[in-house]
Amino acid sequence: xxxxxxxxxxxxxxxxxxxxxxxxxxxxxxxxxxxxxxxxxxxxxxxxxxxxxxxxxxxxxxxxxxxxxxxxxxxxxxxxxxxxxxxxxxxxxxxxxxxxxxxxxxxxxxxxxxxxxxxxxxxxxxxxxxxxxxxxxxxxxxxxxxxxxxxxxxxxxxxxxxxxxxxxxxxxxxxxxxxxxxxxxxxxxxxxxxxxxxxxxxxxxxxxxxxxxxxxxxxxxxxxxxxxxxxxxxxxxxxxxxxxxxxxxxxxxxxxxxxxxxxxxxxxxxxxxxxxxxxxxxxxxxxxxxxxxxxxxxxxxxxxxxxxxxxxxxxxxxxxxxxxxxxxxxxxxxxxxx
Amino acid sequence: xxxxxxxxxxxxxxxxxxxxxxxxxxxxxxxxxxxxxxxxxxxxxxxxxxxxxxxxxxxxxxxxxxxxxxxxxxxxxxxxxxxxxxxxxxxxxxxxxxxxxxxxxxxxxxxxxxxxxxxxxxxxxxxxxxxxxxxxxxxxxxxxxxxxxxxxxxxxxxxxxxxxxxxxxxxxxxxxxxxxxxxxxxxxxxxxxxxxxxxxxxxxxxxxxxxxxxxxxxxxxxxxxxxxxxxxxxxxxxxxxxxxxxxxxxxxxxxxxxxxxxxxxxxxxxxxxxxxxxxxxxxxxxxxxxxxxxxxxxxxxxxxxxxxxxxxxxxxxxxxxxxxxxxxxxxxxxxxxx
Numbered sequence: 237x238x239x240x241x242x243x244x245x246x247x248x249x250x251x252x253x254x255x256x257x258x259x260x261x262x263x264x265x266x267x268x269x270x271x272x273x274x275x276x277x278x279x280x281x282x283x284x285x286x287x288x289x290x291x292x293x294x295x296x297x298x299x300x301x302x303x304x305x306x307x308x309x310x311x312x313x314x315x316x317x318x319x320x321x322x323x324x325x326x327x328x329x330x331x332x333x334x335x336x337x338x339x340x341x342x343x344x345x346x347x348x349x350x351x352x353x354x355x356x357x358x359x360x361x362x363x364x365x366x367x368x369x370x371x372x373x374x375x376x377x378x379x380x381x382x383x384x385x386x387x388x389x390x391x392x393x394x395x396x397x398x399x400x401x402x403x404x405x406x407x408x409x410x411x412x413x414x415x416x417x418x419x420x421x422x423x424x425x426x427x428x429x430x431x432x433x434x435x436x437x438x439x440x441x442x443x444x445x446x447x448x449x450x451x452x453x454x455x456x457x458x459x460x461x462x463x464x465x466x467x468x469x470x471x472x473x474x475x476x477x478x479x480x481x482x483x484x485x486x487x488x489x490x491x492x493x494x495x496x497x498x499x500x501x502x503x504x505x506x507x508x509x510x511x512x513x514x515x516x517x518x519x520x521x522x523x524x525x526x527x528x529x530x531x532x533x534x535x536x537x538x539x540x541x542x543x544x545x546x547x548x549x550x551x552x553x554x555x556x557x558x559x560x561x562x563x564x565x566x567x568x569x570x571x572x573x574x
Numbered sequence: 575x576x577x578x579x580x581x582x583x584x585x586x587x588x589x590x591x592x593x594x595x596x597x598x599x600x601x602x603x604x605x606x607x608x609x610x611x612x613x614x615x616x617x618x619x620x621x622x623x624x625x626x627x628x629x630x631x632x633x634x635x636x637x638x639x640x641x642x643x644x645x646x647x648x649x650x651x652x653x654x655x656x657x658x659x660x661x662x663x664x665x666x667x668x669x670x671x672x673x674x675x676x677x678x679x680x681x682x683x684x685x686x687x688x689x690x691x692x693x694x695x696x697x698x699x700x701x702x703x704x705x706x707x708x709x710x711x712x713x714x715x716x717x718x719x720x721x722x723x724x725x726x727x728x729x730x731x732x733x734x735x736x737x738x739x740x741x742x743x744x745x746x747x748x749x750x751x752x753x754x755x756x757x758x759x760x761x762x763x764x765x766x767x768x769x770x771x772x773x774x775x776x777x778x779x780x781x782x783x784x785x786x787x788x789x790x791x792x793x794x795x796x797x798x799x800x801x802x803x804x805x806x807x808x809x810x811x812x813x814x815x816x817x818x819x820x821x822x823x824x825x826x827x828x829x830x831x832x833x834x835x836x837x838x839x840x841x842x843x844x845x846x847x848x849x850x851x852x853x854x855x856x857x858x859x860x861x862x863x864x865x866x867x868x869x870x871x872x873x874x875x876x877x878x879x880x881x882x883x884x885x886x887x888x889x890x891x892x893x894x895x896x897x898x899x900x901x902x903x904x905x906x907x908x909x910x911x912x
Contacts, residue, residue, distance in 0.1 A: 396881070428839065428842070455874055456835045505765065505767040539792045
């Protein structure tokens, strides 16, 4: 894509968040195929596993093998979710470039999710920081430590999450050594105006460390929320191929934002994701093969790319030098009313 | 709702655009029930019929009866779609307050839809203007004439629609006497950045007459596009209960934006739609009864209102006096990390 385009990072999290939310185990061979297909489509950021006890989450028992395969691609940034110090050591040993620690703002969710209070998770997070710094000092490659603040936009257990709690936890995560603050709408309750407010709130505390947003599409607002985050300067988003991991037809569904639909929106606006939509759509075949009968979601997969898409994409891409303007570019020839 | 809230008009168009797109005929009795249920939920703008030959569209054969029922509610604004002068006379006789004439920017779509070129539709529109003015001079109540520009954001027959064509047609519609310019994403191809550009383009031509947007949710961008339109000052939107009228599971699907999901987003942002979401969701029962087996869509209907919704709505409503600010209001008590 053109140099004039602004880059947006889309991290495929289906291999972790998507698979974690379904009962069926995807074999390691299929996970490898998924990684291959996503890489072939241009995806260069993937969260491929979590390091949790295999008896709690058998889906992630092959984390080492999956990461090893992902790491065969030199320019692929590989992330793992890690809830504790032991997991962080395993992630470092496996060779990930990014570690995300889930830190819930909601006490109830934090206890349910990681059996720690938010304060205890901050302590664990600080210990991960020390571990990573120690490894770095011993000559290991640099690993980014991401505080994945969860239930930021609401909590099904607790209800509303006070803004003061979000700010306090973001501050604590920065003080504990977060390289990056990511905000997660864990339960799919975020709404557009709230998203803008919370981004500004956390930016006041975390500055440029606030970098990434993680939306679920439970109430159909995933892309509208993403749009607001883009307007507030966010340039990294998590998404799942085919919206894997949640069933929009079931009450309380919590599937991630659909990767294809997200990339379509970003592309249509002239952002450079580096991802080829046609290949990305084709990669859904891996899921169909691996999980027969599992519902695969996505508007674009159903409706297809519009005829005008290629032209619009090029027009916006070439006009991104003046991208802040809302003025239309009247480059087309008139033809109506002749 | 509070006086501090900004009003957004949601026009239920399911009775026209929704039903028009399905094969099965809904009985007049069920149409009356739908109007009653929507009214009970607070909907005060409905497009309830179109005046086209019954042999072409049997679904709309009862337009007179349906409008007569809608007109029993004094404060309900009733709209009909009208493609020609004869239809306009019928709509006036039936007592509608608003007439929408579909004027396609795409020549190919215009010919397919109304068997007229855009220029011929402008002529027909000017004749409708004369008819309405004549009726007004003869003592009839005021009726708004709306130019419903269609295929504005793309056309499945033509592909991209040149901006110059949109501007030329909007100008012609204003000159022909449009009270209101409405923009329709007839084929569900609109994307967020394009929406902002086209609104500014048409506003340059039509000023405050540009008032209403009509989105389909074919590619999952209906609410993101609505958000952009809100940011560009639009305060009227069309929508269909349960997204009736298009099947998102079929290629080329073209269902309207879902009324419940749209109202949820608007409510969550502190806008006053006058619509009660719980009652609106309950009104889906009319469709289930009238059209058994017909798929009913909607995220909110599946996931339900989040716990925090009532509180967030009140907070945004009470803060709308300073609504332009993105600064968070830290009204909640801290409780984390204690």
